Amino acid sequence: MIHPTAIVESDLPSDASVGPYAVIGTDVEFGSSARIGAHAVVMGPSRFGDDVSIGPSAVLGTDPQDLKYDGERTELRVGGRTVIREFANINRGTSSSGRTVIGTDCLIMAYVHIAHDCRVGDRVILANAVNLAGHVMIENDVTIGGVVPVHQFVRIGMHAMIGGGFRINKDIPPFVLASGYPLKVAALNSVGLRRKGFTSERLDELDKTFRHLFKSPGILTGKASALLSDPDCGEDGEYLARFVLSSKRGVIN
Numbered sequence: 001m002i003h004p005t006a007i008v009e010s011d012l013p014s015d016a017s018v019g020p021y022a023v024i025g026t027d028v029e030f031g032s033s034a035r036i037g038a039h040a041v042v043m044g045p046s047r048f049g050d051d052v053s054i055g056p057s058a059v060l061g062t063d064p065q066d067l068k069y070d071g072e073r074t075e076l077r078v079g080g081r082t083v084i085r086e087f088a089n090i091n092r093g094t095s096s097s098g099r100t101v102i103g104t105d106c107l108i109m110a111y112v113h114i115a116h117d118c119r120v121g122d123r124v125i126l127a128n129a130v131n132l133a134g135h136v137m138i139e140n141d142v143t144i145g146g147v148v149p150v151h152q153f154v155r156i157g158m159h160a161m162i163g164g165g166f167r168i169n170k171d172i173p174p175f176v177l178a179s180g181y182p183l184k185v186a187a188l189n190s191v192g193l194r195r196k197g198f199t200s201e202r203l204d205e206l207d208k209t210f211r212h213l214f215k216s217p218g219i220l221t222g223k224a225s226a227l228l229s230d231p232d233c234g235e236d237g238e239y240l241a242r243f244v245l246s247s248k249r250g251v252i253n
Contacts, residue, residue, distance in 0.1 A: 003038075010044065019056065028061065031080060045073065045092070049080030049104065056086045064091045064100075064116030066134060079104030079122065090114040096135070103140070115152075127164060139174065141196060157243050159196065161189045171247045174240055175206055176214075183252050185214045202236065209237040213244070220244060220253050 002008060002018040010028040018024065019038035027044030034048060037056035046061035054060065061076040063069060074093040081104055084090070088108050093099040094116045102114065103122035111129040114120065118132050121140035126132075130144050133152035138144075142156050145164025156162070157174025166183050177189045188210045193203060213223050224241040227233050233241070244251050 006036075025061075037086065043092075045075040046078070047075065048078045049082070051081045052078055053083045055084060055088065055110070058084050058086060058088045058090075060084065060088070060090045061092055062089075064094050064134070066094050066116050069094050069116070074116075075099045076102075078102045079106070082106040082108065084108045085110045085112075088112045088114075091116045093117045094134075109146075121158070141192075143192065144168075151249075153249060155243075155247070155249070157240075159189055159193055161192050170250045170252045171243075173213075173243055173251055175210070175236070178252060185252055205234050206236050206240075209234070209240055213240065214253065220251065 001016060003020045005020045006018045006022045008018060008024045009026045010024055012030055013032050013034060015032055016030055016034040018036045021038055022036050022040045025043040028042050028046045030048045031050035033051045035053045037054055039057045040054050041059045043061040072095045076090060076092045077099055079102060082102055085108060087110050091100060097117045100116055100118050102120045105122055106120060106124045108126050109128045112126045113131045115132055115134040117135045119137045121138055123141045124138055125143040127144060127146035129147045131149045133150060135153045136150050137155045139156060139158035141159045143161045145162060147165050148162060149167055151169040154168055154171055156172040159175045160172045161177050162168060162172060163179035166179060168183060172178050175189055176185045177187045179186045188207055190203060221244060224244040227237055227241040
């Protein structure tokens with residue numbers, strides 16, 4: 001299962017598959033059924049869950065591209081069943097947080113770059129050539145279209161969907177569809193939410209909250225504060241309001 005031209009300096013599970021000319025450095029751990037493509041490079045310290053697939057020529061676990069990095073021990077962590085396609089590049093963390101983390105069941109498509117100290121949740125889809133700067137936080141069930149740069153320290157809320165080709169320089173609220181130049185909240189991500197099992201009743205409540213925050217007149221933070229004082233706000237509405245109020249970079253509107 002390990003091609004004779006591959007260079008492997010870490011112990012791998014007996015069921016691992018490693019393609020031609022792949023390089024796996026020291027201090028790399030894989031769970032069961034790992035699949036590493038031809039010419040891929042995986043450096044440590046790095047930890048991967050079960051059933052992870054790494055495409056040809058992907059480069060993972062290398063030093064962060066940060067001038068403050070001074071050789072300190074940091075790591076990359078990737079959850080189980082995540083697929084990382086060809087030519088993707090994911091760096092380890094810096095002393096700021098110590099690690100870069102990718103969740104479970106993610107799809108990281110070709111030419112994606114995930115920089116140091118990023119946190120990517122579960123079931124996240126990053127389409128071709130998405131570029132995450134350092135310290136980006138992406139919550140669960142987010143989808144980002146192709147060729148999207150994301151500014152450092154941006155936070156993207158759960159179940160958000162961002163169209164391809166747009167630039168993200170502020171936080172993206174949860175549950176929304178974002179598009180346009182400059183990037184704006186276009187609509188509630190209704191189709192994506194239905195696919196994730198949201199009931200009609202839950203969607204109706206979210207739609208009311210969405211319209212109050214993003215379609216009615218007034219200052220966004222003021223509307224979010226008012227929403228929190230409403231006893232009928234609901235769990236999703238409260239989460240959305242708290243996301244807006246906790247933003248440090250500002251939220252697209």
